[in-house]
Amino acid sequence: MELHDVWFVLIAVLWTGYFFLEGFDFGVGVLTRLLARDRRERRVLINTIGPVWDGNEVWLLTAGGATFAAFPDWYATLFSGFYLPLLLILGCLIVRGVAFEYRAKRPEEAWQTNWERAIFWCSLLPAFLWGVAFANIVRGVAIDADKEYVGGLVDLLGSHALLGGATTLALFTFHGAVFAALKTVGDIRVRARALAVRLGLVTAVLAVAFLGWTQLDRGGPVGLLTLAVTAGALLAAVRAIAAGREGWSFALSGTTVVAAVATLFLALYPNVMPSTLDPDWSLTVTNAASGDYTLTIMTWLAALATPLVLLYQGWTYWVFRKRIGTQHIADDAPGGAPGDGPGGASHQEPEPTRS
Template sequence: MELTDIWFVAITVLWVGYFVLEGFDFGVGMLLPVMARNETERRVMINTIGPVWDGNEVWLITAGGATFAAFPEWYASLFSGFYLPLLLILLALIVRGVAFEYRAKRDSMTWRRRWDACIVAGSFAPALLWGIAFANIVRGVKLDARHEYVGTFWDLLNPYALLGGLTTLALCATHGAVFLALKTTGEISGRAAVLALRTGVAAAVLAVAFLTWTQIQGGTLGTVILSAVAVLSFAAALGAIAKGRQGWAFLLSAVAIGVTVISLFAVLYPNVLPSTVNPAYSLTVENAAATPKTLGIMTWVAVIFLPLVLLYQSWTYWVFRRRIGVGDIPAHH
């Protein structure tokens, strides 16, 4: 296997980690006005992701940095062509992060509600826009012979991409509800389980439609099998949550999201950004890659430091593994 292939796989793994971990973050944020009935329950929900949400975003930073270093041509074409949606995602993530830190700075219900609205919007927008962006990457965009995007913003809002956005939105909402069922106690956990089943049905329908459309466009036997595994895992997750087995439900939901991301990258390979103008203009793992020396240095850096990052993040989740409920929330000051 060439270094270019290894780094394509590595970037795939980074995006899998991002969508699996940040996915439930987005879900919890979106469900804040739906699940919580009072300020104490809102604090319970926010505290379930409080210790980990910023660490989960490291996967996004690493994926972006790895793309820039390993496939600079891909990075340049992607960030120029998808400038507006990526800017909206960045702004949403900034507002969301500020909201987590500032909502408790004043003892004012109006103040907290405004920041809660920022958390909801900052979770909703990335969950939707990432699906639209990745659907366009798989489908292909208008690249010319110089690998420059020659389309418009509205070209990105095609039916396939919008279906991809709705799919990731529904999957994140369900993943977040399953996480809440696992991480909380009492009434919140019960309501989260019920909501996970309701949103899960919609997510399953959207996912089947999106993955089927993806396979029709350019699937192989291998990607069809991956898509089937993703759908079956998600169905099993809904079955587990219905039986009250929240741990298994969360694990299977994570598997479903991870395998879905892998299947999209498998459909994309060996392209990294197909051209709908002319297939010869497409960016591939070969013509978009950095020099072999650069890839070699990156590989050694990843081998040394990636295990340390994984160990640290695993330790964080272990430390904050306990379920929480309204009884664990002190009086607000």
Template sequence: MHLHDVWFVLIAVLWIGYFFLEGFDFGVGVLTRLLARNRPERRVLINTIGPVWDGNEVWLITAAGATFAAFPEWYATLFSGFYLPLLVILGCLIVRGVAFEYRAKREEEYWQRRWEWAIFWCSLVPAFAWGVLFGNIVHGVQIDAEKEYVGNVLDLFGPYPLLGGVVTLLLFTFHGAVFVALKTLGDIRTRARRLASRLAFGTAVAAGGFLVWTQLDGGGRWSLLALVLAVAGLAAAFGCNLAGREGWAFSFSGVAVVASVAMLFLALYPDVMPSSLDPAWNLTAENASSTPYTLKIMTWCAALATPVVLAYQAWTYWVFRKRIGTDSLSTAGEH
């Protein structure tokens, strides 16, 4: 295996980690309107992710930075061709972060209500948009011989990418509902489990259709294995949720997210961005990569820094592992 192949795998792992962690993060944001009945319950939901949401976004920053350094051609084509959708996502992430921090700075009802709506919409839009973008990356876009994207914004919204957006939105919301059931107490915990059960069927249908389409479009035996794991993970999460085993349900919903994203990268490889105009113009892990010397330096840096980051983030989740409910709001800090 060459270093460009290693870095394709590492970037895939970074995106998998991002969608696993930020997936339930986005899901909780969506649930602030679908599940919470009043402001105290919305505060409970926000507090479940308050200590960790910003750490989850580190995976996105690292994935983007690693793509820029390891695959500059991929980065250039991706960020120029998808400039407007990525700008929308970035704007949502900025507003969402500000909303988490500013919502509790004033006590006026209208002030908190507006920031809560910002959390909802700025969680829902990226959850959908990421699926659309990755659907385009896997399915192929209009790339010419100069490795330039020559389509327009409307070309990004075909049936396959739109289905991908629906899948990520449903999958993240299901993942978030299971996480809320794991992290809360009382009535909100019961309703989160009930909502997760209702979401499970629609998520399974949409995800199954999308992943089967992906497999038929260009998958192999490894992507087929990931498809089976994704479906099995959803089924197991549903069963564990019904049985009230929230920890196992969250683990299996995580398996579904991880396997689904892994399948996209397995179906994509060895390409990084296929051209829908001519297969000869595909961006591949080889022709889009940096020099071997650059990749070697990056590999050493990643080997030294990654264990520290993983250990710190694991410690953060351990520290904030306890359940919370509306009864604990008087002693819980605002996030």
């Protein structure tokens, strides 16, 4: 396997990690309006992801940086051609981060309500737009002989792309509902389970339709296996959450995300951005890659840095592994529980998490 193939796999792993981790906190952000009945419950949901949402975004930064260094032509064509959708995602991520930090800074109801609405919309839009973007990347866009995207914004909003957006939005919201059930106690936990079952069934229909369409269009034999794993893991996650096994359900919903992303990248390889104008104009792992020297240096740096990032994130999740509920939100707290850190992350000590 050549180094450019290795880096294609590594970038796929980075995007998989991002969607696995950021997927559930996007989902929790959407659930602040779908699941929470009042401000106290919204604070509970926000506190479940308060300590981890910013660490989850490290995977996006790393995936973008790795693409820039390993496949500069891919990066240039992607970020110029998809400029407006990616700018909207970036804007949402910025506003979302500010909302987590500033929501609890003032006690006025209007102030907190506006920031909570920002969390909802800036979680929903990226969850949808990432699906639109990757559906276009895999199926192909109008790239000319100069490796430039020559289509328009409307060209990115075809039926396959919109189905991809609906699929990622549903999948991330389901993933978030399972996470909310895993991290909470009381009535909100019960309602999160029930909502997760309904969301899981809708997600199954969308995922099979979108990935099946992608597989028929560009997939191979291995993609059929990952598609089957996606469907099987998703249905098993629904069954587990219905039985109250939140830990198993979260592991299975995460497996669903991993298998779905694997299906997309398997359909994409050896291209990195297929051209719908002429197959010879497609960007591939060969013609879009950096030189061997650059890829070699990157490989050594990745080997040194990746274990440290994994250890740090693993430690963060271990420290904040406990469940929380409305009883851990004080009435006199302006926007979060006593001892809240940035983003309203509770430092209370509720009952241990159970699978």
